[in-house]
Amino acid sequence: MAGAILANGAAGLLYVWSLFILPIEASLGLGRADMGMISSLALISFTVGASVMPAFLARIGRLGVACLAFALIAGGHLVFGIWPSWAALALGYGVGFGAGSGTAYAFALSLAAALPAHVRAVAIGVAMGAFALSGILLPVTLGGWIASAAPGSAFVRIGIVVLVVGLLCVLAVLASGASRRDHEAQTLAGTAPRMDRPFLVLAMIFFMLCFIGLAVISHAAAMAASAGIPAPGYAASALTLGYLAGSILGAPIAERLGERRVLMALGALALVGTLAMFAASAAVFFAGAALVGITFGGSGSIMPVLLGLRYGAEHISRLYGRLIIAYGLAGLVAPDIAGRLFDRAQSYAPTIGLCAVLALTAIVAPLLLERSSRGR
Incomplete structure (x- = not known):
């Protein structure tokens, strides 16, 4: 559990990128399009890293994956810190850190999913x-320090801290004896089941929920400002807090409610949240943003539990590595579509309306799921 928390804490640096946009632009003379390309590259690499992690786990074991993930995360920061340039940012942060973050994210899930059944859902939620x-x-x-410090210096220090955190993660895995059970775990897991109809339905629902979350989170402050909401920056804070609550509570709630009910509940929360963002009231708008955050974070912890209920806990890591491709696709299209819709209408109403339609579809889609012999 300690190893999972440390790994995902480092992987979560992916969501700190916005803090560096203005300092790096000023330091290197880059434009917002250049910075957007780096963010997209990191997200693509994250998806690839998470998708291939189970294959690496089967070949080099948990210790090898832990070392690889933290080397990429730390190295990605250090490369830019030592040689600050757009190319170093693209290769070091965009490719290296992005892939390392995705690997660490999937690795943390595999550690939590390997715990005993009576604590597994809670462990996945915490991870x-x-x-x-x-x-x-x-x-x-560190927000104030990052804004005022030279970007290269900040990246070097973060890289060094990540190396220390990585060492602690490796020690945690060693102390748990998990590395000695690699062969046994791989033998039990075998080959993951094929992507059948229920899996594709789950992937479709995951894509829709991630589209809503990423469309809103990438434009949250701008949406609030466009609606005339005072202190629009609080929209991102509301989303993040909702994301954290959904991540921690989603998995154990999924275990209790079962497949259809928890997915329909997620869709309902997303629908209420997006509709609330039509409001001119700041309180209602921020509450809606928090609900969208809950559904976005909740989907990430709920889906592994549902995969375990339907296909068996031993297949969670491999199947989620496939399912996360839906997250990557949503990340590629959602922020761009939201921006294009705003440019055409000079309003975020079309984007919010599209998210509401997707949320409504996510409420109905679980009815397509066949009853599982394992889940409810």
């Missing part, structure tokens, strides 16, 4: 919650 923790703690504790 997924750790992913959001960096995005909350770093802006509060």
